[in-house]
Amino acid sequence: MADIIWRNQTAVTEFILLGFGDLPVLQIILFLMFLVIYLATVAGNMIITAIVVAEKHLHTPMYYFLGNLSCLETCYTSTLLPRMLVSLLTEDKTISVSGCLSQLYFFCALAGTECCLLAAMSYDRYLAICKPLHYSTLMNNRLCLQLAAGSWLNGSLATTIFILFISQLIFCGSNEIDHFYCDPVLLMELSCSDTHLSILVNLIFVSIFTLPPFLLTMTSYVCISTTILRIPSTTGRQKAFSTCSSHLTVVTIFYGTIMIFYMLPKHDTLRDLKKVLSLCFTVLTPLVNPLIYSLRNREVKEALSKAVSKCGFCKNMQRL
Secondary structure: HHHHHHHHOOOOOEEOOOOOOOOOHHHHHHHHHHHHHHHHHHHHHHHHHHHHOOOOHHOOOHHHHHHHHHHHHHHHHHHHHHHHHHHHHHHOEEEEEEHHHHHHHHHHHHHHHHHHHHHHHHHHHHHHHHHHHHHHHHOOHHHHHHHHHHHHHHHHHHHHHHHHHHOOOOOOOEEEEOOOOOOHHHHHHOOOOOHHHHHHHHHHHHHHHHHHHHHHHHHOOOOOOHHHHHOOOOHHHHHHHHHHHHHHHHHHHHHHHHHHHHHHHOOOHHHHHHHHHHHHHHHHHHHHHHHHHHHHHHHHHHHHHHHHHHHHHHHHHHHH
């Protein structure tokens, strides 16, 4: 009898990601839109990464972290959008339990890593503006490597622990997830086993990877703003602010949408709004990052123009 109950409880072998299934007329339009977004995101972030690696004058702590962030955004968007594109094109919304857990692992690990990287970038800007005389000594190559490696390792290790708890859950009822990716909260709601420990672990890790990095980032920018306001010349203030305005824009978009998302009450009527907000920090942020850093950063624009000129020169030489 116990064996029969156990088999019934583990009957769920796949989940159904409903996504935007309630908009059947717009499936092709959504597919084309997300395809363009995905290609633009990957291309933009790969170009930023390549420029940072290729140009020697960009081998500084700020651009080292920017290269890491662009690489992360490429992985981040590749975790979610390809599966969504397949679903929109083929109308196959199923995903295996192992596939769902894999997607959840990479999504959470990369999100946690991004929070840490954004905090590291804000600390770098704090040292550059508030401690300019000691900047090169404090923000050395060793510290840059430690901050970047620590961000990636912490995100991966913490998510591994969380996934171990999630993988112990039993799913025996509904297998429909009303989202376009395997959201951990919605996934735990589908479980027919005790989820109190998993919810607690999720809350702890979310708190650790959002609150401290966010507070560190905000503290850094408060100090930066105070220092900038003390600069006597207008030109000096504008130059100092321009070095961190791009990063501040990215931080505002990323944390702003996440805070609104989690502050909204849990009502079925707000599910569609939450999907849109999820698109902001999972799809929009990776897309606008290369645009913000290239359009608002003089050194990146110059390096990009130089790379385009080289490509044009090479093509002309080949023609000759």
